[in-house]
Amino acid sequence: MSILVGPALHPAHLIPDLKGHSRVSVLGELARQAQRLGATREPAMLRSALLMRERLGSTAAGHGCAVPNARSLLVTRSVLLVGRSRGGVEWGAEDGAAVRLVLLVISPAETSAPGHVAAVAGAVEAARPVRARQRLFDSDSPGEIAELLGAVRA
Amino acid sequence: MTSWIDVVGLHDLDLLLEEARGGGARQRTLSLGFRLGGLAALERSRVRLQARLDGRWAHAYERAQRRYGRGVVAVRDRVCQGCFITLPTCAAASRDSLTVCESCGRILSWR
Ligand SMILES: [Zn+2]
Numbered sequence: 001m002s003i004l005v006g007p008a009l010h011p012a013h014l015i016p017d018l019k020g021h022s023r024v025s026v027l028g029e030l031a032r033q034a035q036r037l038g039a040t041r042e043p044a045m046l047r048s049a050l051l052m053r054e055r056l057g058s059t060a061a062g063h064g065c066a067v068p069n070a071r072s073l074l075v076t077r078s079v080l081l082v083g084r085s086r087g088g089v090e091w092g093a094e095d096g097a098a099v100r101l102v103l104l105v106i107s108p109a110e111t112s113a114p115g116h117v118a119a120v121a122g123a124v125e126a127a128r129p130v131r132a133r134q135r136l137f138d139s140d141s142p143g144e145i146a147e148l149l150g151a152v153r154a
Numbered sequence: 155m156t157s158w159i160d161v162v163g164l165h166d167l168d169l170l171l172e173e174a175r176g177g178g179a180r181q182r183t184l185s186l187g188f189r190l191g192g193l194a195a196l197e198r199s200r201v202r203l204q205a206r207l208d209g210r211w212a213h214a215y216e217r218a219q220r221r222y223g224r225g226v227v228a229v230r231d232r233v234c235q236g237c238f239i240t241l242p243t244c245a246a247a248s249r250d251s252l253t254v255c256e257s258c259g260r261i262l263s264w265r
Contacts (some may be wrong), residue, residue: 041265045159049166056174056196057189071169073162073228073263094187109165109228110235113179114174124186 011142012037015083018102023091023098027051027068030104039079039106044080046074046106060093064128064137069105071116080123082145084137101127101136103149123149156211159251163263164203164215165226171196211252212260218260226261236260 015033020026027050040046041121049070053059081104088098103123106115106120123140127133139145165212173179176192181249183190202213234241237258253262 045162048163049170052167052170052196052199055199056170056192059188061187061243071173072166073226074166074265076228076230099186109169109224109226113177114182117173117179118184119188121182130196 007086012122012144013079014047015081017142018085018089020085021055021087022090023053023054023089026083026089026102027054028114030083030102031066032080033081033083033108034075034104037081038130039077040072040074042074042129046070046072046153049074054066054092058092058094060091060097060099061124061127062095062097062100063127063130063133064088064095064097064100065103065124065133066091066093066099066101067105067120067123067127070109070122071107071109071111071113075106075108078103078111078119080093080119080149082136082149101133103127156206159202159238160206161211161215161226161252162263162265164200164207165224165263167196167200167203168219168225171200192193214254214259214261218258222258222260224260225257226263227258228263228265232246232263234258234260 013075018026018029028047031046034040035043049072050068054089059068074088085100086098094138096111105119127136130150135144136148174193187207219225234255239257246254255262
C-alpha cells in the first residue's frame with residue numbers, strides 16, 4: 001500500500017474550479033487531467049469506466065462530496081485527484097445535495113479489489129468530518145489539502 | 155471483428171463486477187453508504203459486451219479469466235504483467251491489434 005498524496009499536494013492534482021456542469025463532463029475533465037499526469041493514455045475510455053461505476057450506483061457520498069473511481073487496464077498508476085465545483089453538480093446523491101468536492105480515485109488493473117476499495121474508503125472518510133470537509137472545499141494550501149488526505153492509500 | 159476496445163471494456167467491467175458481486179470489497183463499499191442497485195443492469199451489459207467478441211477472442215478471454223481471474227493483462231516495457239515474460243519484439247503489433255501472450259495465454263493490452 002502506498003500513500004496517494006505526498007507531504008504536499010502537487011498543484012496538478014487539484015482542479016480548483018471544475019468547468020463541467022454535469023457528472024459526465026466533470027468525469028471527462030478529471031480523466032483528461034489524469035492523462036496530463038501520465039496516469040492514463042486513454043482519457044475517453046477511462047471516462048467510460050468511471051461512468052460504468054456510476055451505473056452501478058452513484059458515487060456521491062453525501063454532504064456535497066463524490067468519490068468517482070475505477071480500476072482499469074487503462075490506468076498505469078494509482079492517483080487521487082481533487083476537483084472542486086463552485087456551482088455544484090447533480091450527482092444522484094441520496095441527500096439530494098449538489099456535489100462541490102470530487103475526489104477521483106483510479107487504480108491500475110493489477111490492484112486488488114480490496115486494495116482499490118480501501119483507497120476509496122480513505123477518500124470518503126477523509127472528507128467525512130465536517131471541519132475537514134469544509135477545509136477541502138475552501139483551502140488553497142497544497143500542504144493542508146495533503147494533510148487532510150494523507151491517510152488515503154492504494 | 156473483435157475490437158481492442160470491446161475486450162478492454164469487458165475486462166474493466168469484470169473488475170467492477172468483482173467488487174460488486176460479493177466478498178469484502180462489496181461489504182466495504184456498502185458500509186461506506188454507497189448503493190449498488192445497478193448490479194443487475196451491469197450483468198446484462200456484460201452479456202451484451204461478451205456477445206460482441208468473435209468466438210476465438212471470447213474463448214481466449216474466458217479461458218484466461220477462469221484460469222487466472224483476469225482475461226487481459228497490460229504489457230509494460232514489453233513485459234507481460236501476468237507471467238512477467240519478456241515478449242519478443244515481433245509480438246508488439248500495432249496498439250489496436252489483439253495478441254495473446256504465448257507463455258500464459260492471456261490477451262495482451264499494449265496501451
Ligand atoms: Zn504472459
